[in-house]
Amino acid sequence: xxxxxxxxxxxxxxxxxxxxxxxxxxxxxxxxxxxxxxxxxxxxxxxxxxxxxxxxxxxxxxxxxxxxxxxxxxxxxxxxxxxxxxxxxxxxxxxxxxxxxxxxxxxxxxxxxxxxxxxxxxxxxxxxxxxxxxxxxxxxxxxxxxxxxxxxxxxxxxxxxxxxxxxxxxxxxxxxxxxxxxxxxxxxxxxxxxxxxxxxxxxxxxxxxxxxxxxxxxxxxxxxxxxxxxxxxxxxxxxxxxxxxxxxxxxxxxxxxxxxxxxxxxxxxxxxxxxxxxxxxxxxxxxxxxxxxxxxxxxxxxxxxxxxxxxxxxxxxxxxxxxxxxxxxxxxxxxxxxxxxxxxxxxxxxxxxxxxxxxxxxxxxxxxxxxxxxxxxxxxxxxxxxxxxxxxxxxxxxxxxxxxxxxxxxxxxxxxxxxxxxxxxxxxxxxxxxxxxxxxxxxxxxxxxxxxxxxxxxxxxxxxxxxxx
Numbered sequence: 001x002x003x004x005x006x007x008x009x010x011x012x013x014x015x016x017x018x019x020x021x022x023x024x025x026x027x028x029x030x031x032x033x034x035x036x037x038x039x040x041x042x043x044x045x046x047x048x049x050x051x052x053x054x055x056x057x058x059x060x061x062x063x064x065x066x067x068x069x070x071x072x073x074x075x076x077x078x079x080x081x082x083x084x085x086x087x088x089x090x091x092x093x094x095x096x097x098x099x100x101x102x103x104x105x106x107x108x109x110x111x112x113x114x115x116x117x118x119x120x121x122x123x124x125x126x127x128x129x130x131x132x133x134x135x136x137x138x139x140x141x142x143x144x145x146x147x148x149x150x151x152x153x154x155x156x157x158x159x160x161x162x163x164x165x166x167x168x169x170x171x172x173x174x175x176x177x178x179x180x181x182x183x184x185x186x187x188x189x190x191x192x193x194x195x196x197x198x199x200x201x202x203x204x205x206x207x208x209x210x211x212x213x214x215x216x217x218x219x220x221x222x223x224x225x226x227x228x229x230x231x232x233x234x235x236x237x238x239x240x241x242x243x244x245x246x247x248x249x250x251x252x253x254x255x256x257x258x259x260x261x262x263x264x265x266x267x268x269x270x271x272x273x274x275x276x277x278x279x280x281x282x283x284x285x286x287x288x289x290x291x292x293x294x295x296x297x298x299x300x301x302x303x304x305x306x307x308x309x310x311x312x313x314x315x316x317x318x319x320x321x322x323x324x325x326x327x328x329x330x331x332x333x334x335x336x337x338x339x340x341x342x343x344x345x346x347x348x349x350x351x352x353x354x355x356x357x358x359x360x361x362x363x364x365x366x367x368x369x370x371x372x373x374x375x376x377x378x379x380x381x382x383x384x385x386x387x388x389x390x391x392x393x394x395x396x397x398x399x400x401x402x403x404x405x406x407x408x409x410x411x412x413x414x415x416x417x418x419x420x421x422x423x424x425x426x427x428x429x430x431x432x433x434x435x436x437x438x439x440x441x442x443x444x445x446x447x448x449x450x451x452x453x454x455x456x457x458x459x460x461x462x463x464x465x466x467x468x469x
Contacts, residue, residue: 028041028043028084030043030044030045030046030081030082031043031044033168034084035169036169037169038088038089038169039086039088039089039090039091039092039169040086040087040089040092040168040169041084041085041086041087042057042084042085042087043082043083043084043085044079044080044081044082044083044085045081046081048079049064049076049077049079050064050068050073050076050079051064053067053085054066054067054091057087057091057092057167058087058091058092058093059091059092059093059094063091064076066088066091067085067087067091070086070087070088071085071086073085089166089169089171089195090171090196092167092168092171093166094164094165094166094167094173095164095165095167096127096128096163097145097163097164097165097172097173098125098126098127099125099126099142099143099144099145099150099160099163100126100142100143101120101121101122101124101126101141101143102142102143102149102304103139103140103141103151103304103305103306104120104122104139105137105138105139105307106135106136106137106138106139106154107134107135108132108135108139108140109132110124110126110131110132110133111130111131111133112127112129112130112131113129120132126142126160126163127160127163128160128162128163128164129159129160129161130159130160131158132152132157133157134152134155134181135154135155136154137154137307137308137309137321138154139151139152139153139154139306139307139309141304142160144172144174144188145165145170146170146172146195147188148172148185148186148187149185149304150176150183150184150185151183151184151185151186151303151304152183152184153181153182153183153184153296153306153309154181154309156180156181156182157178157181158176158178158179158181158183159177159179160175160177161175161176161177161200162175171195171196172195172196172197173195173196174195174196174198175197175200176198176199177200177201178199178200178201178215178217179217182214182215182216182217183199183214184212184213184214185197185199185208185212185213187208187210187212189209189210195209199215201215201217201222201236202217203217203221203222203236203252203253203254204222204224204233204235204236204252205233205234205235205236205238206224206231206232206233207231207232207234208229208231209229209230211228211229211231212227212229213225213226213227213228213229213231213244214340216338216340220253220254221252222251223249223252223337223338223339224244224249224250224252225249225263225339225341226244226245226246226248226249226263227247227342228246229246230243230244230245230246231244232244233250233252235252240257242257242258242259242260243260247263247342248263249263249340251337251339261335261339263335263339263340263342264287264289264290264332264333264334264335264339264342265287265333265341265342265397265400266331266332266333266342266343266344266399267285267287267290267293267332267333267344268284268285268331268399269282269283269284269285269331269346269348270284270285270435270437270438271283271427271435272348272350272429272433272434273329273350274350274351274352274434275322275350275351278321279318279319279320279321280297280308280318280319280322280350281317282295282316282317282329282331283314283315283317284315284317284331284333285314285398287314287333287397287399288397290314290334290335290341291335291336292312292333292334293311293312293317293331293333293334294309294311294331294332294333294334294340295309295310295311295317296308296309296330297309297319297327297329297348298328298330299327299328300328301345303328303330308320308321308322311334322350323350324350324351325349325350326347326350327347327350328345328346328347328348329345329346329348330344331344331345331346349433351432351434353434363380363426363427363428363436363439364380364439364440365424365426365439365440365441366378366424366425366426366439366442367380367442367453368444368451371416371451373416374415374416375414376413376416376417376446376451377411377412377413378392378411378414378424378426379411380410380411380426380439381410382409382410382426383409383410384408384410385408386408386409386428386429387407387408387428387429388407388408388409388426388427388428389405389426389427389429390403390404390405390407390412390425390426391403391404391424391425391426391438392404392414392417392424392444393423393424394423395423396441398423398425398441402422403417406429416446416451417446418446419447419448420446421443421444421445422443422444422445422446423441423444424444424453425438425439425440425441426438426439427439
C-alpha cells in the first residue's frame, strides 16, 4: 500500500511538471522573453531584481515599483529563477523608426537635423526630426510601419517630432508638431499594442488610440475635428482635456478649451462640376449653418494622390488649372466657427463647357409605384432611355443617405426600407455627363403594412448662383 502511494505521488509530480512545460509562460529558459501585443514577459534568471529588470528593459529604473504592482511581487530581491515578469509595452524602451512617402504632388520640401534639405518624392524615407513644408496645391502623405497615415495638405509646415517604436513589440510612438496649416491623421488602432500618437501645436495637444481626425492651426486658435474614433484634446500643458467622439470638434485658444461641437453633415453637389477657362467649378446645394465649402480633388478614391483644393461659397468653388478627366472629390462644409464638417467623397467627371449650362426646371419628384415585403418601386416622369441619379435619405437635407444609384429609365427598384420616414429625389443626367438640379424631395412613409408618399414634395433651395447663370 505504501509503495503504491509513493508511485502515485511520483506520477502526480511528473504530470504537474508536464503541465508546466506545456505552458509557454513557465516553460521558457531563465533570461528569455515572450513577446505579446500588450508587452513582454521576461523570465527571471539568477540574481535578477525588479530594479535590475526595470533598468534593462524599461525607460527608467524607478519603474521597478510599477513592475512590483503589475506582477504582485512585494520584494525587489529574491525572485525565484524562471518567474514570469510582465512588462507592459508603455514601459518598454524604444528605438528609432521611420516612415515613407506614399503619395506626393506639387512642391514638397524636407529639412533635416543636419541642416540639409531635399525635395520629397514617393518612396523617400522620413525619420524623426524631419521638417516638411508644402507649397500651394501641394500635398504629401506619409505611411507609418503600423499602416497609420499622416496627410499634409497645401501651405502647411509640420515636424515629425517623435518617430519611434518600442523594443520587442514595435508599438509606435509618434508625435507630429503642426507649425502652420493643417494635418489629417488616420491612425491604426493602438489599444492592443499600447502605442501612442499625438498632434501637438503651440496651443494644444490631440492624443489618440486609433482614429481619423484633422487639426488646423490658426493665428489665435486651433481647430480639432474627429472623423472617426475618439480624440483627447487638451491645452499645451495637458492638464485639462476634452474627449471628442466621432463627428465632434472644438476650438482651443491659449487659455480656453472649447466645448465639443457637432460637425456639419457632408454637403452635396447640385450637379457635376464643369471646366471653364481652365478652371473647375463646383456648385453646392446650400446646407444649413454652412458659411463656406471646401473641395479637395484627387486621382484616387482614398484621396492620397491629391492634386488641388479650394474653398468658397455654395454658388461656385473654383479649382484652378484642372484638366478634363475623371477624379474623386472630397467635399466638406465649414461652420461659422471655422470648424470643417464631415466629409463626402464622390466620383466626378470634369468636362469642358463653352459656358455654364442653365439649370433645367426641377422635374416631378419620384412617387411610389408599388411595394411588397421585399422591395420598393419608385417611378417619375421622364424618358425610358435617359439616365438619372436617384437618392433616398432619412433626412430632407440628404446628409443621411440610405440609397444612392444611377439608372437608365424612369423607374428604380431597391430593397424595402425599414419602418420610418424617408425622402426621395431624382435628377436627370445630360449627354455631356453633367447633371441637372434635383427634383423636389418626396416624403415616403414606410410602415409594416404599406408604403405611401404624402403628395407634398419639399421644394429644394436653388443654388446661390443660379440666378446669374
